Amino acid sequence: MTLLPAFLALIIRLVSSRPDNWEEALLNDGASLRAKRSGVSYGGGATAGGGSAPGDAREAIDLTAGLPDPIAIPHEQLRVAAMHVFDNDNADTWRYGGTQGSGALRQWLAEHWSPIDGMELTARNFCLTNGSAGAIANVCEAFCGEGDTVLVESPSFPGTFRTLRGLGCIVETVEVDADGLNPDALEERLRDLERQGRHAKLLYTIANYQNPTGTSMNLQRRQRVVDLCERYDVLILEDDAYGEIGFEAEPPRSLFSMAGGRGVIKAGSFSKTVGTGIRVGWCLATPTVVDALTLVRFDQGFAPFMHRMLLHFAREGGLDEHVAYLKRFYEHKRDVMFEALTERCSGLATWQEPLGGFFAWLKLDDRIDSMKLLDAAKQEGVDIVGGRSFFADLMLKDPPTRSSMGNRGPSPFIRLAFSYAPEEQIPEGIRRLGRAMERAVKD
Amino acid sequence: MTLLPAFLALIIRLVSSRPDNWEEALLNDGASLRAKRSGVSYGGGATAGGGSAPGDAREAIDLTAGLPDPIAIPHEQLRVAAMHVFDNDNADTWRYGGTQGSGALRQWLAEHWSPIDGMELTARNFCLTNGSAGAIANVCEAFCGEGDTVLVESPSFPGTFRTLRGLGCIVETVEVDADGLNPDALEERLRDLERQGRHAKLLYTIANYQNPTGTSMNLQRRQRVVDLCERYDVLILEDDAYGEIGFEAEPPRSLFSMAGGRGVIKAGSFSKTVGTGIRVGWCLATPTVVDALTLVRFDQGFAPFMHRMLLHFAREGGLDEHVAYLKRFYEHKRDVMFEALTERCSGLATWQEPLGGFFAWLKLDDRIDSMKLLDAAKQEGVDIVGGRSFFADLMLKDPPTRSSMGNRGPSPFIRLAFSYAPEEQIPEGIRRLGRAMERAVKD
Numbered sequence: 001m002t003l004l005p006a007f008l009a010l011i012i013r014l015v016s017s018r019p020d021n022w023e024e025a026l027l028n029d030g031a032s033l034r035a036k037r038s039g040v041s042y043g044g045g046a047t048a049g050g051g052s053a054p055g056d057a058r059e060a061i062d063l064t065a066g067l068p069d070p071i072a073i074p075h076e077q078l079r080v081a082a083m084h085v086f087d088n089d090n091a092d093t094w095r096y097g098g099t100q101g102s103g104a105l106r107q108w109l110a111e112h113w114s115p116i117d118g119m120e121l122t123a124r125n126f127c128l129t130n131g132s133a134g135a136i137a138n139v140c141e142a143f144c145g146e147g148d149t150v151l152v153e154s155p156s157f158p159g160t161f162r163t164l165r166g167l168g169c170i171v172e173t174v175e176v177d178a179d180g181l182n183p184d185a186l187e188e189r190l191r192d193l194e195r196q197g198r199h200a201k202l203l204y205t206i207a208n209y210q211n212p213t214g215t216s217m218n219l220q221r222r223q224r225v226v227d228l229c230e231r232y233d234v235l236i237l238e239d240d241a242y243g244e245i246g247f248e249a250e251p252p253r254s255l256f257s258m259a260g261g262r263g264v265i266k267a268g269s270f271s272k273t274v275g276t277g278i279r280v281g282w283c284l285a286t287p288t289v290v291d292a293l294t295l296v297r298f299d300q301g302f303a304p305f306m307h308r309m310l311l312h313f314a315r316e317g318g319l320d321e322h323v324a325y326l327k328r329f330y331e332h333k334r335d336v337m338f339e340a341l342t343e344r345c346s347g348l349a350t351w352q353e354p355l356g357g358f359f360a361w362l363k364l365d366d367r368i369d370s371m372k373l374l375d376a377a378k379q380e381g382v383d384i385v386g387g388r389s390f391f392a393d394l395m396l397k398d399p400p401t402r403s404s405m406g407n408r409g410p411s412p413f414i415r416l417a418f419s420y421a422p423e424e425q426i427p428e429g430i431r432r433l434g435r436a437m438e439r440a441v442k443d
Numbered sequence: 444m445t446l447l448p449a450f451l452a453l454i455i456r457l458v459s460s461r462p463d464n465w466e467e468a469l470l471n472d473g474a475s476l477r478a479k480r481s482g483v484s485y486g487g488g489a490t491a492g493g494g495s496a497p498g499d500a501r502e503a504i505d506l507t508a509g510l511p512d513p514i515a516i517p518h519e520q521l522r523v524a525a526m527h528v529f530d531n532d533n534a535d536t537w538r539y540g541g542t543q544g545s546g547a548l549r550q551w552l553a554e555h556w557s558p559i560d561g562m563e564l565t566a567r568n569f570c571l572t573n574g575s576a577g578a579i580a581n582v583c584e585a586f587c588g589e590g591d592t593v594l595v596e597s598p599s600f601p602g603t604f605r606t607l608r609g610l611g612c613i614v615e616t617v618e619v620d621a622d623g624l625n626p627d628a629l630e631e632r633l634r635d636l637e638r639q640g641r642h643a644k645l646l647y648t649i650a651n652y653q654n655p656t657g658t659s660m661n662l663q664r665r666q667r668v669v670d671l672c673e674r675y676d677v678l679i680l681e682d683d684a685y686g687e688i689g690f691e692a693e694p695p696r697s698l699f700s701m702a703g704g705r706g707v708i709k710a711g712s713f714s715k716t717v718g719t720g721i722r723v724g725w726c727l728a729t730p731t732v733v734d735a736l737t738l739v740r741f742d743q744g745f746a747p748f749m750h751r752m753l754l755h756f757a758r759e760g761g762l763d764e765h766v767a768y769l770k771r772f773y774e775h776k777r778d779v780m781f782e783a784l785t786e787r788c789s790g791l792a793t794w795q796e797p798l799g800g801f802f803a804w805l806k807l808d809d810r811i812d813s814m815k816l817l818d819a820a821k822q823e824g825v826d827i828v829g830g831r832s833f834f835a836d837l838m839l840k841d842p843p844t845r846s847s848m849g850n851r852g853p854s855p856f857i858r859l860a861f862s863y864a865p866e867e868q869i870p871e872g873i874r875r876l877g878r879a880m881e882r883a884v885k886d
């Protein structure tokens with residue numbers, strides 16, 4: 001009597017046992033649209049990845065990484081701030097902090113940004129996110145979906161392309177020139193879409209020290225972009241990840257400020273000023289829009305400990321002084337890189353010195369074979385990023401991979417970061433790049 | 444000459460200026476489907492919220508919160524672990540840690556779960572998430588989309604209902620009885636769907652110490668659920684948030700283990716064993732499925748500091764001993780609550796003692812008016828959660844709010860947490876509940 005059910009269960013298991021290819025069926029048929037667009041397929045995940053492989057025979061100089069210099073991370077200040085959190089510990093530190101994030105840190109952000117943006121901001125104007133990437137995803141998930149048209153700068157930050165692709169958006173590009181996003185090109189694109197009966201839902205722009213070009217929009221352009229987006233009813237997502245790393249006396253006025261906070265969401269982050277591993281960013285918008293952003297999140301908020309540590313660093317630990325130091329620090333590293341470029345790469349490429357941020361954007365001379373250059377740079381021992389992945393129209397044609405940096409297709413551009421490599425390595429890195437360029441000149 | 448452009452710009456701004464109701468248009472028309480389903484509408488966000496208001500005249504005893512007891516948070520161990528991270532600091536702590544999360548913490552998880560699940564797991568079987576909530580969102584975003592049918596237990600955790608609603612899934616329920624998810628009901632539901640030509644993509648189940656009922660599936664049921672899902676090709680999401688807070692000698696075998704890791708994703712978290720504010724959870728699955736989960740994420744991973752702090756606590760700081768202590772600690776609090784219930788609420792409600800987890804689930808006697816009870820409990824000074832929000836079929840009819848706990852509709856059930864309130868308050872909390880029940884008996 002007791003054996004019969006067990007025997008039947010065994011038969012059922014033998015008959016119904018999930019076949020060997022269940023993962024293939026799951027990942028090819030069962031995956032969501034978001035997953036399929038993000039590159040999920042059977043055998044697809046394992047080959048994802050990319051970027052430069054560590055452990056080459058020769059120690060490569062890394063000019064790829066848009067990361068702060070490790071020596072500019074405020075370790076000691078963070079330790080003091082962390083100790084303060086433990087010393088003033090209460091149960092709230094280790095409890096859900098709410099989707100919008102620490103009210104006290106949002107209050108500090110309001111006090112910090114009110115004079116800069118010339119507006120009376122409060123904690124209700126902010127929600128905290130998992131870095132800029134989380135802020136961008138939050139905005140896109142709230143306002144962009146299947147089939148929506150979104151405008152991005154060309155070139156721009158590839159992480160955002162991946163997010164938009166995953167959500168099923170149709171991405172259209174607008175040219176960036178030496179002064180940042182070109183409003184004439186924007187107007188033409190908006191008119192063109194209107195003629196097609198299409199409406200752009202969102203413009204994604206990096207107004208300050210753009211990634212990858214390093215350009216900033218001038219005031220006139222900012223005004224025209226805001227006016228155009230108002231007229232055509234386009235929400236602006238202003239990614240300000242680099243805005244605080246400016247070498248100018250006065251930072252340019254934000255699009256958010258110029259629009260009086262209406263129709264613009266500004267995304268910021270502590271990633272560049274403190275560290276990318278902090279994973280604390282924010283969206284700045286009207287309280288109504290912030291409420292909407294909070295409602296589409298399913299994550300129950302981020303770790304209060306990180307918010308409290310940052311708050312103490314910001315209020316008592318010298319974050320402002322640290323940022324003032326970073327401006328001079330990265331300005332100097334920029335100077336070192338561009339001096340070396342002038343010395344080693346003149347005639348092989350052209351460039352424009354950025355007024356802030358982390359990047360140099362080089363246009364290669366016509367004589368240079370860009371695919372050869374990527375190979376030659378690897379052989380010379382300098383890691384650089386080819387320009388292809390920053391162009392949404394090219395990048396979105398490629399099959400998605402986990403890394404946006406793996407794209408090695410041809411492009412007349414390369415991006416160099418002066419932020420990450422130690423200052424003393426930069427001249428040698430550029431020497432190696434110069435040699436690689438010479439080797440890549442077409443026969 | 445310089446005035447003319449400025450004048451024209453002024454005219455353009457006056458003509459094109461965004462109207463006062465731009466936010467209304469943005470939030471009503473511009474919001475994504477996800478946002479609309481999550482409750483975004485003009486004027487909708489501001490009224491969102493819910494839960495019990497703090498600051499009532501009388502200090503209420505909180506039996507709502509599914510949170511660890513503040514006195515059971517390992518503050519000192521976390522401080523030591525944090526110091527260790529600072530003392531062994533290197534640049535990686537403050538740098539992007541990758542979407543999959545710390546390899547060393549995933550390795551620890553593999554070593555911890557391999558003997559429990561009776562499988563040889565490696566770091567590749569895990570991806571780290573923003574708590575259980577983040578794990579659930581990750582799985583749903585990868586495998587569930589617009590119009591997909593998803594099965595959830597009835598009753599179950601409302602946070603998951605919100606996620607599924609936001610993604611546009613059709614949620615169908617399967618009954619939970621005294622022994623957890625009822626496989627007969629599951630089979631009937633699957634057959635019924637098959638007759639309708641529909642396929643359930645996912646079953647969301649909490650096999651151990653279910654929220655809210657506290658029930659656990661027995662082994663026979665687990666085997667049948669795994670077999671049924673194999674036969675009907677349904678992916679299982681096994682939410683194991685409470686699995687480590689078990690009062691039994693031996694924890695029940697996981698569905699993941701019984702299925703040999705195939706077709707099941709197990710979601711776990713440090714929220715209940717360390718603190719909900721830690722915001723570190725994980726998905727356990729085959730490496731191929733883990734790759735898929737990683738590809739649909741747009742957040743660039745979470746803070747390495749938290750992963751490193753947890754790793755030190757887990758490896759050197761006594762996490763295992765802490766969890767062993769928690770089992771006895773919460774078992775005792777459970778006993779205190781159920782002793783008080785027997786004394787004060789017999790005849791007014793029925794219940795079953797859970798073998799783990801944080802919750803008591805009470806079925807009210809027919810004579811009790813449940814809406815009156817919620818009001819009376821408030822007046823008596825005890826916060827409880829009405830049962831309505833745990834039933835997906837009822838909850839998904841209500842307009843979405845930021846909190847899932849605000850639902851005050853009628854229900855013959857209430858949920859009490861014995862985890863959060865101080866032990867010495869529990870008897871008084873139940874006394875107040877008993878008085879409230881007596882006052883809520885229908886005339």
